[in-house]
Structures are given as structure tokens and as C-alpha cells.
Amino acid sequence: MTRPSKALIDLAALRQNYLTARNLHGGRALAVVKANAYGHGAVFCARALSDIADGFAVAFMAEALELRQAGITRPILVLEGCFDLDELIAAHANQIWFAVHQRAQIEMLEKAGLPPSSTHAWLKVDSGMHRAGFGLDDVKEAYKLLSRVPAVSSITLMSHFARADEPGESATEEQVKAFEEVTRDLPGDRSLCNSAGVLAWPDARRDWARPGILLYGANPLPASFLAQHPEQKLAPVMSLLSEIFAVKTLNPGDALGYGGTFVADRTMRVGLVAIGYADGYPRGVPTGTPVAIDGNASRIVGRVSMDMLNVDLTHLPQAGIGSQVELWGRQVDINQVAHHANTIAYELLCNVKRVPRIYTDQ
Template identity: 55%
Template sequence: MRPARALIDLNALRHNYRLAREVSGARALAVVKADAYGHGAVRCAQALDGETDGFAVACIEEALQLREAGIQAPILLLEGFFEADELALIEQHRLWCVVHSAWQIDAIEQASLRAPLTLWLKLDSGMHRVGFHPDEYQAAYQRLLRSGKVAKIVLMSHFARADELDCPRSDEQLAVFEQARQGLLAEVSLRNSPALLGWPNVPSDWVRPGIMLYGATPFEQAQALADQLQPVMTLESKIIGVRELPAGEPVGYGARFVTERPTRVGVVAMGYADGYPRHAPTGTPVLIDGKPSRLIGRVSMDMLTVDLSDLPQAGLGSHVELWGKRVLASDVATQAQTIPYQLFCNLRRVPLLYSGN
């Protein structure tokens, strides 16, 4: 069997969720959209079931997958519904739903519902993706109340630059939110992972931990709370070939790396078809049999190459950690000029193996 695999530590997942609850002092929806950021939504939800205040997913398809797996906790649809006929399923499966557009309120007003809905009313406070304009927010809230089809409304917005700890944009968005919600007596949800970790003065009755659940920091710099996170995923494989090359030899596609000295090259069963970033440059850290080394040359579809020159004991069958407990996904992402969110979400083909059930 091909040795590439991803190990998922469910105890680390629970630790990170508990940290979110502890530092926020709020109720927390575990965000398991996009197959739990590549970690496996069903298994991650099952690991948190009975402990979490609920879950958040992008769409109804993801919610139904959890319901079919036996998850009965509240599930919030972060993108809301896309067609009016989804409201019947939302009611049937007791889903919570974000409302961000006037046409969704139209659909709710016209729907025949036997039970009232729990809705999260989204304000566009400056992200400028979806959400009601501040001038429209109060009217949207009142329309939902008058519809007679709402059991509860939570007020929410989303920060665009909370991962930039020295940026005033989050404070500006908070001011817009506070002005727009004046006089509305409802619970509030503003804090995703970076806002939860880095903006303690932002009010939230509900928080929405996402990337932090999986043990990766949302920040480019060190941050005290983020340093307490435990990586959940370890992406690993093995050395499947070794080459002894003299100085001056190119390695891999495009000759992006040329040996400067006699070099032992290890070939690893891992490539961009598995989700490892193709644009990771020479020097990106890896761990070989527990010792630090580096990527050399261009990443291929199914293989990549690493430097074994200073690791004489390493060879065929040596264990390689691509990211995980010691090679942080955030460090790999920085080298590849991307973010750990994308590393996790791009994972495919490799089997997920779980521990800590």
C-alpha cells in the first residue's frame, strides 16, 4: 500500500474546542464545513458530539451528511439556503440558518412552516461578501419577527482582517455592527478563530472556531493563545527511493534545484495530487525519522524529493512528516505562499486514520 496518509488526532481536536470555549466564555459552534477543513466532517463531529454547543457548515448538503451520521446537535448553515424549497428540509432536520439577503426573507414569509426557525441575521459590516447593508438591518430584523415564522434571531457579522492584529479594520467593523444593531434585543456572534484568539474585547454570545479547531494559527506572527493549539493532522509518508548525485546535477521538473555538493536525494511518496502544495520551494521544512531536513526541487504529482545529505541513517522506508506536530502546517504554508486553511482543504487521495476516539 502507498505509505502516504494523514493521521487525525481527535484528542487534539477536543483540546482546541475546549480552548475556544475557555478563552471566549461563550457558546461555541464547531465549524466543520469543507469536510472539517479536510479532516473528515463526520468523524470530527462525532468526536465533539455531546460536548459542543453545535456545529456550523457551509450548506445543507453538509448538514444532511451529519444528520445521516446521527448528529442531533444544532447545525448552522453559514451560507443560508440557495433555493426556497430548501426551507422544508431546514424545518424537517431542525437546522439553523443564516439569512443574508432580502430574497431569503421573501421566501421565509411565503413558506408554509409547521415550526418556527432559528435564524442568524447577517450584517455586512465591511467584509462586502454577503449580508444586509447597515441601513437595511433593522428592517430585515423586524420583517423576520413579523413573519411569525421565527423562534429566535442571532445577530452576526464577519471580520475581514481579524488575522491582522495591528489593523484597525476590526474595530471599525465592530463600530458599524454596534450602530446597526442598536435597540435589537438578541444574542450576538462576531468572533471566528482570529477574532476569538486575538480580539478579546469583541462581544459575542456565540463564537465560531474554525481553523483553530484543527490546531493551526490564523496569524502570521506568534500569538500567546494560538501557541496553545495542538495540531490535529499529521501528513506523513515514507522514502521510496534514494539517489546519490554529484555536484552540478538538476533534480526534478524544470531543474529548479541543482546540487551544489554531492547530495543524497530521498524520493517521498507524496505530491500535489495528494494536496501537498506544488509551489512549495526548496527549503520547505520536513522531518525525516524525527530529524529536520528540507524539500529540494519541484513537487511532482505523486512524488517529491528531500535532502538526505546530512542524515546518513535515513534511507528506504524512512518516515517523513510533511506537516503535523513538529513541522507546523502554518510554516509550510508560509513557504508555499498560501495559508494552512488551503493546505488542509486541498487534501485528497490520502487515507485519513483517526486516533483518540
């Protein structure tokens, strides 16, 4: 018998979310498929988007080359830029765009001897996140140096938001203002919005968006914001599924699982589910974390093990061996699971492993 755990990936939902992002933002949008498309499978997702996406973005060159080798011909942007000369040459050979966020990368371009007007560079501005990018006092000089490199045909100016997922905070407005002031006289396209920027900050929308987590149906914004913006409904792309493969009755006082962290206070039926933290489900979720069993709401009880976990069947007399369990997906919001695990949906999706990915297009 095949182990029943799986990650069901809905490619139609992925396309729907991409179009939602691009239509909301306006202009063009790079679909961010770094980290194996946030755990969804980069090649499969890029192929599903290849007829509608304006391009793609990844973290580093190996991810870009994987897409090119899989036949993806749309533009690809490498967000971390090139680490060495070999990567720069590979980027040129494969028509890959790359970010330039430090002086050493400009010097590398100057020394590379690439053909004239053969490279599209994205100059990254540190508008307030203080991670990667040229500081505000250095942007104009960096732009001048980069534009003088014969190989550079065009420059897109970009930045990244630190707190766009906090609609009530002023940090994003301050970053937009700082970016505008320092780039006002510099030619080229602009790119500011990540997923939260697309959804919550209309004044930040420019030529190119870079939607990531929203493509996969996990909204990065607080529930209070979503309640006020029902038009921004996203379709979950991944449903993490398994089945109950054993049922046990607990008597009052029985302790369940490792550490005995859950003790029954009444007679209970519990189901043993074939999935655990080795599959990427978070070990640290407490009793009460939501699941759906044959479409009915229930909860996890006890500690998550490496290969299995327990769910409460007491109120579901019809559930038993073979009942389907959704850990997150269309019925169980992954953000709720992330909240119980004291993390974010990004991490949960990226951690999915060992379970087979089954692709559908419905």
C-alpha cells in the same frame, strides 16, 4: 505493499482545541466543520465533538444534511443560508438553523408556510466586509421583516470579520463598533468571532463563537502575536505523513526532477518520498521547504511531482528507505509550509485528497 502516505487525524487534539476556543471566548461555540472539516472529515470530527460542542456550522445545506444523516443531533447552522424553498423545508424538517443575509431569503420564509415559532434564524449584518449580509442602513428593516414571519421563533444577530487575523489593524474594531451601533436596540444573541476573533479580539466576544481553522491546530495569527500569547498554543490535528521509498546520490552539477530547477553543488543523498501534488501537497513550494525525517529537520529539494517529491538526506546518514517523513503536523508547522507555498493553511488542509485519513484519539 500499501503506499505509505496518509493523513493522521488526532481527534483528542481536536477536542482540546475546541475547549480552548470556548473557554477563551466564553459563552457558546459552534464548531465550524464546513469543507469536510477543513479536509479532516466532517462526520468523524463532528462525532468526536458531539458530546462537548454547543453546535456546528457548515457552509451549505448538503453539508448539514450529511451530519444529520450521520446521527449528529446538536444544532447546526448553515452559514450561506437556504438557496431555495426545498432547502428551507429540509432545514425545518431537520431542525437546522440558517443564516439570512438578503431580502430574497426573508421573502422565501414568508412564502414557505412553516409552522409558527419553528425556526431559529441568524440575521447577518455586513459590518464592513462587504460580502454577504444586510448593509448597515438595511439591518433594522430586515430585522423587523424577519421578526414578523410567524415561523421565526428567535433571531441571532451575526457578522463576519474581514481582517481579524491582523491584530494591528483597526478594521476589526471599526466593524465591532458598526455592528453595535446598528443592533443596539434589537433583541437576540450575538455572534461575531471567527478563529482570529476568538484569539485576538476580546472586545468582540459575544454569545456565540464560530471557531474554524483554530479547531484544527493552525493558528491564523502572525508569529509575532503568538510569541506574546503562549497560552494560545494549539495542538495540530492533522499530520501529513509518508515514507522514503528510494535513495539516490547526486554528484555536483546533477539536476534533479522536472525542469532541472535544483542542481547539486556538492555530493548529496536525496530520498524519494511517496507523496505529491495529487495528494494535496502544494506543487509550488521551493527548495528549502521544511520537512521532518524520522523526527529530524530537513528540506524539500527540487520540484514537487504529481505522486512524489525529494528530500535532502545528506546530513542524515541514518535515514533511508522506510524512514518516516512528516510534511506538516506536530514537528513541521503547517503555517511554515503555507508561507513557502505563498498560500494559507486553510487551503493546504482543504486540498488534502487521495491519501487515507487515519483517525486516532490520543
